[in-house]
Amino acid sequence: xxxxxxAIVGAGIIGASIARILSMYENxxxxxxxxxxxxxxxxxxxxxxxxxxxxxxxxxSYPLRARLCREGNELWREWVRExxxxxxxxxxxxxxxxxxEEKAAEKYIEFAKVNKVxxxxxxxxxxxxALEPTVNPDALGAVYAPTAGMISPMEAVIAIVENxxxxxxxxxxxxxxxxxxxxxxxxxxxDTNRGFIxxxxxxxAAGLYADKISNVVSVDTWFFIKPRxxxxxxxxxxxxxxxxRILHTVPTLVTKGVYVVTTVHGNLMIxxxxxxxxxxxxxxxxxxxxxxxxxxxxxxxxxxxxxLRSRVIRTFAGLRPEPPNGQWLIxxxxxPWGFVNVAGTRSPGLTAAPAIALHVLExxxxxxxxxxxxxxxxxxxxxxxxxxxxxxxxxxDRLVETNPDYGEILCYCRMVSKAEVIEAIKRMKAIGVKxxxxxxxxxxxxxxxxxxxxxxxxxRVALLVSKYxxxxxxxxxxxxxxxxxxxxxxxxxxxxxxxxx
Amino acid sequence: xxxxxxxxxxxVVIGGGPAGIAAAIRATELGLKTxxxxxxxxxxxxxxxxxxxxxxxxxxxxxxxxTQFIHRFFERMERIGVEYITSAHVHSIExxxxxxxxxxxxxxxxxxxxxSKTIIYTVGARERTLFEIGVVGDRPDGIYTAGEAQxxxxxxxxxxxxxxxxxxxxxVGLIMARRFALEGARVKAVIEIMPYPGGLMRNVVxxxxxxxxxxxxxxxxxxxxxKKRVEKVTVVKxxxxxxxxxxxxxxxxxxxxxxxxxxRPNIDLLERLSIAIDxxxxxxxxxxxxxxxxxxxxxxxxxxVINDLADYVVEQGEKAAEGAKIFIENSGIPAxxxxxxxxxxxxxLAIPHYISGERSVTILARVAKPEQRVFVEVPxxxxxxxHMAVRPAEMIRLDLSKDALSKAEKSVTIEVKPIAY
Numbered sequence: 001x002x003x004x005x006x007a008i009v010g011a012g013i014i015g016a017s018i019a020r021i022l023s024m025y026e027n028x029x030x031x032x033x034x035x036x037x038x039x040x041x042x043x044x045x046x047x048x049x050x051x052x053x054x055x056x057x058x059x060x061s062y063p064l065r066a067r068l069c070r071e072g073n074e075l076w077r078e079w080v081r082e083x084x085x086x087x088x089x090x091x092x093x094x095x096x097x098x099x100x101e102e103k104a105a106e107k108y109i110e111f112a113k114v115n116k117v118x119x120x121x122x123x124x125x126x127x128x129x130a131l132e133p134t135v136n137p138d139a140l141g142a143v144y145a146p147t148a149g150m151i152s153p154m155e156a157v158i159a160i161v162e163n164x165x166x167x168x169x170x171x172x173x174x175x176x177x178x179x180x181x182x183x184x185x186x187x188x189x190x191d192t193n194r195g196f197i198x199x200x201x202x203x204x205a206a207g208l209y210a211d212k213i214s215n216v217v218s219v220d221t222w223f224f225i226k227p228r229x230x231x232x233x234x235x236x237x238x239x240x241x242x243x244x245r246i247l248h249t250v251p252t253l254v255t256k257g258v259y260v261v262t263t264v265h266g267n268l269m270i271x272x273x274x275x276x277x278x279x280x281x282x283x284x285x286x287x288x289x290x291x292x293x294x295x296x297x298x299x300x301x302x303x304x305x306x307x308l309r310s311r312v313i314r315t316f317a318g319l320r321p322e323p324p325n326g327q328w329l330i331x332x333x334x335x336p337w338g339f340v341n342v343a344g345t346r347s348p349g350l351t352a353a354p355a356i357a358l359h360v361l362e363x364x365x366x367x368x369x370x371x372x373x374x375x376x377x378x379x380x381x382x383x384x385x386x387x388x389x390x391x392x393x394x395x396x397d398r399l400v401e402t403n404p405d406y407g408e409i410l411c412y413c414r415m416v417s418k419a420e421v422i423e424a425i426k427r428m429k430a431i432g433v434k435x436x437x438x439x440x441x442x443x444x445x446x447x448x449x450x451x452x453x454x455x456x457x458x459x460r461v462a463l464l465v466s467k468y469x470x471x472x473x474x475x476x477x478x479x480x481x482x483x484x485x486x487x488x489x490x491x492x493x494x495x496x497x498x499x500x501x
Numbered sequence: 502x503x504x505x506x507x508x509x510x511x512x513v514v515i516g517g518g519p520a521g522i523a524a525a526i527r528a529t530e531l532g533l534k535t536x537x538x539x540x541x542x543x544x545x546x547x548x549x550x551x552x553x554x555x556x557x558x559x560x561x562x563x564x565x566x567x568t569q570f571i572h573r574f575f576e577r578m579e580r581i582g583v584e585y586i587t588s589a590h591v592h593s594i595e596x597x598x599x600x601x602x603x604x605x606x607x608x609x610x611x612x613x614x615x616x617s618k619t620i621i622y623t624v625g626a627r628e629r630t631l632f633e634i635g636v637v638g639d640r641p642d643g644i645y646t647a648g649e650a651q652x653x654x655x656x657x658x659x660x661x662x663x664x665x666x667x668x669x670x671x672x673v674g675l676i677m678a679r680r681f682a683l684e685g686a687r688v689k690a691v692i693e694i695m696p697y698p699g700g701l702m703r704n705v706v707x708x709x710x711x712x713x714x715x716x717x718x719x720x721x722x723x724x725x726x727x728k729k730r731v732e733k734v735t736v737v738k739x740x741x742x743x744x745x746x747x748x749x750x751x752x753x754x755x756x757x758x759x760x761x762x763x764x765r766p767n768i769d770l771l772e773r774l775s776i777a778i779d780x781x782x783x784x785x786x787x788x789x790x791x792x793x794x795x796x797x798x799x800x801x802x803x804x805x806v807i808n809d810l811a812d813y814v815v816e817q818g819e820k821a822a823e824g825a826k827i828f829i830e831n832s833g834i835p836a837x838x839x840x841x842x843x844x845x846x847x848x849x850l851a852i853p854h855y856i857s858g859e860r861s862v863t864i865l866a867r868v869a870k871p872e873q874r875v876f877v878e879v880p881x882x883x884x885x886x887x888h889m890a891v892r893p894a895e896m897i898r899l900d901l902s903k904d905a906l907s908k909a910e911k912s913v914t915i916e917v918k919p920i921a922y
Binding site: 238283285286287288289292309310312313314315316388393394396397400401404405407408409412413415417451452453454455456458459463473474477478479480481482483484485486487488 | 505540588590592593605607608609610611612614627628630631632633635637638639640641642643645646648649652653654657658659660661662663684723724726728729730756769772
């Protein structure tokens with residue numbers, strides 16, 4: 001059996017980023033282990049998708065968060081180019097609507113100075129309205145942070161993993177780690193539902209479950225993760241109200257504020273709520289009536305006009321891994337030697353991910369004697385799937401000439417072609433996804449992300465999955481369960497036979 | 502610059518369901534150079550997957566299944582020689598001038614640029630989703646719209662699930678309840694938020710009562726729970742304002758939720774042309790020849806208004822084709838004056854929205870609430886018919902002759918009046 005130098009537990013944005021950084025080195029082979037059928041299905045999947053500037057991190061209480069947030073913001077600009085990840089950099093406005101909020105907002109100007117976040121300043125009514133015409137005219141002003149950006153977090157994870165695998169990382173999906181094996185006070189690998197994976201170093205990037213993994217090796221036993229639920233409203237791309245800039249309310253002691261954004265895919269999105277759940281509620285991604293109502297109220301404070309409720313195309317919730325006192329636990333241990341925690345990386349974890357990966361490497365270098373050798377041929381680049389959407393008809397015509405499958409549109413809402421779905425299936429297979437899910441294809445192609453939410457295209461996508469994987473249509477997995485329960489005629493025949501018997 | 506394939510037509514029909522097929526047949530019969538575009542790989546639209554009867558009673562005076570109904574039109578198409586393309590996705594519509602529109606179409610052979618004097622838009626409807634009707638909770642597998650479930654079962658032979666809760670008692674929901682029951686699935690309940698069923702009475706009887714499927718009126722599904730697959734739904738009683746009544750919640754265990762919470766005209770391509778939309782129908786505003794607020798663009802079928810019967814849809818397609826003919830011959834629809842069709846007492850929606858008064862008109866209307874023993878009236882023209890009952894689920898049809906309409910001066914009003922009003 002292969003012995004890996006490093007096993008990373010969790011293929012979310014953090015695990016993937018670490019894998020990519022480690023893939024630069026000749027003498028570090030990496031296994032990236034994920035319990036879900038695909039990458040990025042945990043914390044990375046459902047969040048506000050913001051690349052924060054770093055002015056909201058208190059440098060006194062959270063120096064690490066503050067530093068890695070700003071560094072991550074800079075690194076992402078490079079990573080999105082290298083990896084062809086959908087991103088934009090519109091800047092953000094922390095909108096205040098009262099004198100008290102204005103006072104509360106002022107401290108972020110101070111944080112910006114200490115954290116060296118460029119360009120942060122207060123803008124008042126006129127400028128605010130000029131910067132963002134959709135803003136509530138009653139707003140007094142805002143803290144403007146021009147370096148804020150937005151990405152597609154799921155596509156970021158996918159892109160990073162594709163690139164890491166291209167550079168030699170081995171991905172194990174549907175592989176759940178339940179034990180970190182230690183011998184003579186050294187980590188020797190992980191036990192999984194698919195057997196033992198041998199590794200000298202185990203990096204715990206298990207998101208919401210990072211406390212469990214950490215506890216198995218009995219380090220920092222005080223540590224735990226409380227899921228903090230955030231609910232969101234996502235709107236049809238055709239709504240008129242689409243802020244150019246990232247808008248959000250002033251953070252309070254309880255929340256980081258509610259954001260009103262236009263996603264990189266052009267949908268208005270409002271969220272999140274902030275609801276602390278018990279430690280074991282690690283899958284509690286239900287939405288609630290109260291949560292969604294709260295979002296409507298908060299959005300009403302910063303928007304001039306709210307869109308119609310009927311234009312909501314999806315509501316969803318994600319969980320953030322909230323550690324005690326909000327402190328990230330990023331540490332390489334010499335007892336047991338070879339264990340690394342990258343745990344409790346709550347917001348701004350997404351922003352900081354590339355910087356966290358570099359920081360983890362530094363920690364590892366200082367505790368383990370890594371003797372890194374850079375690969376001569378490391379490919380920093382990855383290209384996105386070529387899409388029909390947002391192209392001119394002349395460009396589409398040329399695409400169809402190269403491959404007629406581009407001329408067959410499967411998802412009408414988002415104009416996704418058959419070629420894109422087939423390409424997504426190929427890429428999933430290429431990174432080592434065992435079960436090709438309809439949801440996995442959705443995240444890669446956007447098929448099913450429009451206003452009909454897949455009612456016109458899900459079966460078309462499922463048919464292609466069936467064709468390219470040999471799985472019968474009814475057994476194609478949508479997210480975690482099969483599309484159907486069986487063949488209508490077969491079921492009938494069985495029943496008829498029984499009836500006669 | 503580009504070498505896109507360009508063609509010229511009198512009529513481009515977008516959408517190959519019953520409305521589009523009927524429009525294309527009629528337009529071709531009228532001698533117009535016509536092409537029909539369909540984005541699926543087969544023509545026929547929704548009736549293709551409707552294995553239940555109830556089609557054609559009005560149009561063919563026969564009770565046909567959806568499949569039989571649409572095949573009648575396929576035969577006609579073949580006889581007449583209607584030009585069509587399948588797997589053709591309309592990328593965009595350009596309005597160049599009064600007599601010239603361009604339809605950009607993505608096909609496996611490349612992008613076509615179709616120049617046309619008129620367009621008949623017949624793309625049908627889309628189904629409302631779970632999120633539009635405000636259901637909260639988990640988002641597991643096992644949630645389907647009725648149309649998707651029907652496609653799976655009756656085109657691909659896949660049974661979506663075994664223990665089913667259906668949200669919505671419109672015809673689609675009722676028919677799917679029976680469809681599941683016929684395959685041996687257990688339909689636990691059909692949940693309807695209104696105090697009355699949303700579908701035709703005949704469907705309530707034939708699809709639910711005959712199969713002992715419970716219909717819960719004034720109830721709503723408020724949340725869904727399930728880790729991998731749907732495990733249960735929470736149902737609550739609602740008051741007259743559709744607000745949940747606290748303390749009335751109960752759960753139904755199921756592995757499948759079918760959303761049949763109504764249809765919405767699919768008007769994306771038209772919205773991008775800033776066409777006038779009627780909030781009551783969700784479709785474009787039209788005149789009696791089903792021309793929209795953009796000259797030479799006609800709309801028919803469920804893209805215009807959600808119809809009860811495919812038969813009506815076909816009539817609308819034919820009407821739009823006749824409109825296209827008149828438009829082309831006269832460089833526009835001739836009318837001295839357009840008079841609005843007003844919605845009076847208990848009328849929720851009415852089609853068309855404005856009329857010339859110079860042609861006979863078929864008005865389709867829907868009431869806001871059920872009533873018994875009423876007159877449907879158009880006072881301006883002296884029209885008055887007695888109805889034992891009117892129900893939101895059943896469209897009212899009014900045929901107004903040219904002669905009668907000549908009496909209307911400024912507008913016509915459709916209204917429902919109780920006998921002792």
